[in-house]
Amino acid sequence: MSGKEWREVGRQSLYFLLAAAGMVLLAIVGDRLSHTPISGERIAILLGLWLLMFSMFMGLSPFAMDSKQKGMEYLLTLPYSRRRLLLIKLLPRLAAVILFYLAFAAFYGLAGNAAFGGGFTVFSLTCFALFLISFSLAVVHENFIIQSLWAGVALCGYLALCLWVCVLGFAWKFDMPASWIEPRIWAGLSYDTPTLLVSIAVFMLLATPFIVSFFLAFKKFDLKPARTFNRRQFRLFLPQLLVACAVAMGVTYLVQSHSPGWEPRHFLLSGQRLLKADFPGKLTLFAEDGRRAVDTKSKVSWARLLLEQERRLFMSGFDRHDGSRIIGYLDKTDLSWKVLHRIPRTYAVANGDLGIRFDGANFVYLYSRPTEQGGLAEGVRPSGAFSAMHLVWVDPASGQSKTLGFQTPSGGRNNEPWLMGSDECNGRRYWLVALRGPSVLRLWADGRCEELGLSERIPVYAGGLLFTFRRGSLVVIRLLESGIEIVKEIPGNFGMGNPYFFSLGDGQASEVYAERDERIVRIDLATMSIDDVGPARGFLHRVPPGDFYFVEFENWPPQSNDKWNKLYRLKGGRMILLKQFDFNEAGHGYLIVNANGVEMIQSPVKDGKVAKATQRFFAFPDLRELRFKGLD
Amino acid sequence: MNQSLIEVHDLRLGYTRKRVIDGLSVSLRRGEWAVIAGRNGAGKSTLLRALAGVLLADGGSILRSAEATPEKIGFISDRFSLFEDWTVTRAIGFHCRAFGIGSFDDGLLRRVGIAGKTRIHDLSAGERAIVHLSLALAQRPSLLLVDEVLHVLDPFVRDLFVGALIEAIAVRQAAVVTVNHVFSEIERLPDRVLVMEAGRFAVDAPPDELRAGMKKVIGREPLPQALPCLFSRADGEYKEYFIHPFQEEMRREHGLDFQDVALGEIIKAFIGGGYERKRMA
Numbered sequence: 055m056s057g058k059e060w061r062e063v064g065r066q067s068l069y070f071l072l073a074a075a076g077m078v079l080l081a082i083v084g085d086r087l088s089h090t091p092i093s094g095e096r097i098a099i100l101l102g103l104w105l106l107m108f109s110m111f112m113g114l115s116p117f118a119m120d121s122k123q124k125g126m127e128y129l130l131t132l133p134y135s136r137r138r139l140l141l142i143k144l145l146p147r148l149a150a151v152i153l154f155y156l157a158f159a160a161f162y163g164l165a166g167n168a169a170f171g172g173g174f175t176v177f178s179l180t181c182f183a184l185f186l187i188s189f190s191l192a193v194v195h196e197n198f199i200i201q202s203l204w205a206g207v208a209l210c211g212y213l214a215l216c217l218w219v220c221v222l223g224f225a226w227k228f229d230m231p232a233s234w235i236e237p238r239i240w241a242g243l244s245y246d247t248p249t250l251l252v253s254i255a256v257f258m259l260l261a262t263p264f265i266v267s268f269f270l271a272f273k274k275f276d277l278k279p280a281r282t283f284n285r286r287q288f289r290l291f292l293p294q295l296l297v298a299c300a301v302a303m304g305v306t307y308l309v310q311s312h313s314p315g316w317e318p319r320h321f322l323l324s325g326q327r328l329l330k331a332d333f334p335g336k337l338t339l340f341a342e343d344g345r346r347a348v349d350t351k352s353k354v355s356w357a358r359l360l361l362e363q364e365r366r367l368f369m370s371g372f373d374r375h376d377g378s379r380i381i382g383y384l385d386k387t388d389l390s391w392k393v394l395h396r397i398p399r400t401y402a403v404a405n406g407d408l409g410i411r412f413d414g415a416n417f418v419y420l421y422s423r424p425t426e427q428g429g430l431a432e433g434v435r436p437s438g439a440f441s442a443m444h445l446v447w448v449d450p451a452s453g454q455s456k457t458l459g460f461q462t463p464s465g466g467r468n469n470e471p472w473l474m475g476s477d478e479c480n481g482r483r484y485w486l487v488a489l490r491g492p493s494v495l496r497l498w499a500d501g502r503c504e505e506l507g508l509s510e511r512i513p514v515y516a517g518g519l520l521f522t523f524r525r526g527s528l529v530v531i532r533l534l535e536s537g538i539e540i541v542k543e544i545p546g547n548f549g550m551g552n553p554y555f556f557s558l559g560d561g562q563a564s565e566v567y568a569e570r571d572e573r574i575v576r577i578d579l580a581t582m583s584i585d586d587v588g589p590a591r592g593f594l595h596r597v598p599p600g601d602f603y604f605v606e607f608e609n610w611p612p613q614s615n616d617k618w619n620k621l622y623r624l625k626g627g628r629m630i631l632l633k634q635f636d637f638n639e640a641g642h643g644y645l646i647v648n649a650n651g652v653e654m655i656q657s658p659v660k661d662g663k664v665a666k667a668t669q670r671f672f673a674f675p676d677l678r679e680l681r682f683k684g685l686d
Numbered sequence: 687m688n689q690s691l692i693e694v695h696d697l698r699l700g701y702t703r704k705r706v707i708d709g710l711s712v713s714l715r716r717g718e719w720a721v722i723a724g725r726n727g728a729g730k731s732t733l734l735r736a737l738a739g740v741l742l743a744d745g746g747s748i749l750r751s752a753e754a755t756p757e758k759i760g761f762i763s764d765r766f767s768l769f770e771d772w773t774v775t776r777a778i779g780f781h782c783r784a785f786g787i788g789s790f791d792d793g794l795l796r797r798v799g800i801a802g803k804t805r806i807h808d809l810s811a812g813e814r815a816i817v818h819l820s821l822a823l824a825q826r827p828s829l830l831l832v833d834e835v836l837h838v839l840d841p842f843v844r845d846l847f848v849g850a851l852i853e854a855i856a857v858r859q860a861a862v863v864t865v866n867h868v869f870s871e872i873e874r875l876p877d878r879v880l881v882m883e884a885g886r887f888a889v890d891a892p893p894d895e896l897r898a899g900m901k902k903v904i905g906r907e908p909l910p911q912a913l914p915c916l917f918s919r920a921d922g923e924y925k926e927y928f929i930h931p932f933q934e935e936m937r938r939e940h941g942l943d944f945q946d947v948a949l950g951e952i953i954k955a956f957i958g959g960g961y962e963r964k965r966m967a
């Protein structure tokens with residue numbers, strides 16, 4: 055009997071495999087005909103959908119062939135118990151789904167690992183849940199299409215329930231109302247280890263009633279009309295679902311409410327001090343001779359250190375009391391805390407916390423909202439479209455703010471604009487904004503919006519020049535009062551490091567460093583000459599106001615057995631080795647460089663498992679390691 | 687000979703709201719041939735399927751003896767359920783593996799001329815019946831359940847089929863339960879006749895007893911009040927009366943012509959074929 059099932063599943067899998075191969079072939083031919091490069095991501099999406107179909111088919115098919123071949127009655131006369139019969143049906147199909155899932159996961163890892171936008175966990179859980187749900191509905195109706203409809207409806211209900219429990223989990227974890235949790239968090243079920251484990255538990259617990267009720271009801275399966283069986287299964291299913299739901303919520307509450315939503319964040323300060331930011335609203339200022347704790351008496355989750363002035367530390371964060379984003383400062387002398395500016399929850403700030411930037415004079419950010427009057431009603435989420443954007447600047451001294459509205463010329467496709475530069479021209483300030491596309495806009499303080507052109511990737515503004523990317527070249531542009539002037543087009547495949555490392559006020563730089571064809575080069579901003587500096591086996595770091603560093607990795611690309619990183623300063627066309635940072639144990643490690651020093655983060659890998667990350671701090675100028683008492 | 691293979695107590699079974707079997711009780715013994723009759727929809731096939739384990743009881747119980755395990759129950763359904771795409775050889779192989787059968791006797795198949803490579807869906811109804819019978823006999827069954835299949839067989843195959851059933855009873859002491867509507871071919875064979883009515887057995891008796899206990903009187907005059915009449919039927923100016931229970935003294939007392947009734951006719955009367963029932967049996 056089991057031989058029959060394995061053969062049947064093998065044959066059906068082969069048909070699906072051939073169908074998948076045909077589908078991929080068509081996609082490749084389509085790409086070839088339209089002269090576009092073959093997209094691994096697109097193929098991954100196609101195969102992902104195919105895998106979901108396969109899971110559903112495998113789940114619904116156990117008795118389809120027997121029924122089609124008029125063998126159901128004969129099947130029930132065989133000397134097997136009903137449950138054994140069901141197991142014989144289940145095992146080969148589960149094995150096929152696991153096999154195809156593993157094959158898909160391997161392909162996904164190789165070719166299309168951005169295809170699901172971080173939602174691979176959801177996809178994986180859905181894939182197996184769909185199989186189990188479909189299997190539990192294998193005898194719901196004789197018609198396969200109606201069976202599929204039932205499976206689809208059940209899956210939707212199941213996913214909605216899972217989402218609801220997981221969102222509640224996030225609400226408990228972050229200690230804020232569930233209505234504030236973005237639906238996008240659904241794609242982030244692997245947010246952290248507790249969330250991942252809870253998500254898996256929730257998916258499994260809520261899938262259990264389907265499969266258990268089916269097994270229990272199947273004990274009395276016979277050839278009576280399907281609705282008799284369905285009624286019996288439903289009577290078993292409903293109380294189990296309620297219990298599973300209660301258990302899932304209980305497990306979620308226990309795990310999520312006791313695991314921190316945010317890990318503490320550390321910011322290396324001037325004077326060889328360190329700021330540790332905890333939730334809720336706790337700050338601790340560490341010096342090597344002691345520490346001072348500050349309770350801001352707020353429910354703020356700290357996001358970033360925006361600016362360090364002599365007395366003040368400006369920070370941004372998310373206030374879980376009312377859902378607003380805040381800009382505030384800590385007075386380093388008297389340890390008083392003040393909120394300078396509050397951004398309502400209903401405003402969609404471009405790039406979230408990363409989008410709040412300092413332009414040398416003010417904090418600046420962009421936000422969208424669908425109407426000009428009064429923002430959104432409570433509970434209504436912004437659309438996220440930046441066809442009309444608003445630029446706000448906030449004076450760090452007084453907290454006073456001013457808002458400018460812009461109608462962008464490119465319409466609704468402008469999601470997540472990135473504020474990438476700021477400067478003045480004849481005493482008039484402007485800001486440069488890269489839109490996804492990406493095109494570049496110049497927003498003038500008088501409300502004008504000027505479109506400057508396109509770039510293959512997010513451009514960089516440094517030394518009063520705009521560096522835009524074309525395929526195979528870097529185009530250096532000077533911004534005039536009206537329009538642009540192309541200074542030089544430099545051939546090569548360029549990269550200028552992470553654009554988020556560039557500050558807005560970089561007008562005085564005399565040189566910039568970039569990667570070109572796996573080499574580091576220096577671009578002299580006065581002469582536009584290019585000098586080769588060395589091999590690019592690592593990452594470029596730009597540290598405001600105009601310093602460049604390079605972090606070299608032992609292996610490139612980084613490996614899990616790396617033992618060191620080397621830090622170089624790039625100046626005058628030379629790579630000056632500052633220090634070799636040896637990791638305690640082999641594993642994932644990297645350096646974060648800022649104006650005050652280096653944070654070394656290590657995640658040792660033991661037996662293939664990544665251990666909890668640890669941090670060490672090294673202060674400029676000599677990169678001496680700092681040790682703070684009481685710091686975990 | 688009289689060992690009980692299966693005891694059915696107060697069996698209740700139905701499809702959705704319609705109850706087909708309602709409080710049926712019966713005991714089946716080794717070595718007997720029981721024929722179940724009844725009108726269409728009376729629940730005969732449902733009962734067989736319940737005995738075979740294809741349908742499960744809504745209430746009551748079916749107690750199987752140690753000799754009536756699922757491996758030892760052969761079921762030949764009127765649907766001839768088997769995997770249609772398979773060849774006869776593959777079906778035999780599968781059946782032998784599933785039931786743990788060591789050797790398969792293909793004598794019946796050879797006599798009918800069924801080739802092993804023939805696919806099930808290419809077989810005629812009679813050939814399918816023989817294939818199913820061969821499979822069921824290979825189980826060396828203690829209980830053989832045969833739904834209404836005899837009428838689809840040609841005389842030669844029917845003789846083979848019936849002969850195999852008789853052999854199963856004689857050699858292996860199997861109990862054979864068949865569902866029949868046509869009795870002319872097996873008039874003298876069954877040990878027991880069961881007639882289903884309203885979800886239970888209205889008659890459960892040996893055929894000889896049935897025949898001996900029921901006589902027919904045909905006449906123009908009304909039947910004397912003293913005679914127990916079970917069924918009557920009008921045929922023109924003549925009336926036909928079924929006397930039950932018949933006793934030999936009735937011939938002397940009433941001087942009427944009490945005629946023998948064929949088993950088929952008795953059953954026809956019980957299942958309502960144009961007869962008016964005077965009282966309950």
